[in-house]
Amino acid sequence: MKTTKVSFQINNENVTLEVRPYETLLETLRERLVLTGAKEACGMGACGACTVIVNGIPLRSCLVLTPEVEGADITTIEGLRQNGNLHPLQEAFMEKGAVQCGFCTSGMIMTAKALLDRNKKPTKKEIVRTISSNICRCTGYKKIVEAVEEAARKTR
Ligand code: FES
Ligand code: FES
Known part of the structure; x- marks a missing residue:
């Protein structure tokens, strides 16, 4: 081939x-x-x-x-792991209970990371709009949005 x-x-x-x-x-x-x-x-x-x-x-x-x-x-x-430490987004997803089956999680986190890389202080509306392109069948999205907000606070 x-x-x-x-x-x-x-x-x-x-x-x-x-x-x-x-x-x-x-x-x-x-x-x-x-x-x-x-x-x-x-x-x-x-x-x-x-x-x-x-x-x-x-x-x-x-x-x-x-x-x-x-x-x-x-x-x-x-x-995303740096020197053996999880990225703040990974930590926040765990802390906020934003992971259930986990199938969507890496895609969600990478989408959120790209957002935080270009905008360190996204509004809730911007976070919701950004992650709305990713489908989660488990969490109801609320905890995912909270996790991204938390990671944004930590990485500012
Ligand atoms: S597997 Fe690629 S967008 Fe769904
Ligand atoms: S945690 Fe199951 S699809 Fe999002």
Whole structure:
């Protein structure tokens, strides 16, 4: 089968891979790099469970073809830990009870991280609007919003 070479940075490490031309970034992350934090739920861009940050922008990795990320800087949920410590968003999600089954959680956190990276003091309305692109079937969203507010307070 024809493959194509692609190089990018992931969680501060350089990688070069031979991938199928139509391989999605989600497949590459989960199956080749064993970064299984990004989840496949809908597989068609609707739920956000597969969200990762590419060049500062939260993208649905099920909709991105891996050859398209040549030269990109990618962060996944696995890259948020610093010196063995969880990211404030990860801590706040646990403290506020914003995780139930956890299937949406890494996508939610990556979407929220991209928001906090560009706006350290988001309003509640901005948080609600931002995470509304991600589907959670368990929590009712209230605790997720509280967790993002809490993390924003801690990271200011
Ligand atoms: S699995 Fe990618 S958006 Fe749902
Ligand atoms: S915690 Fe279960 S889908 Fe969000």
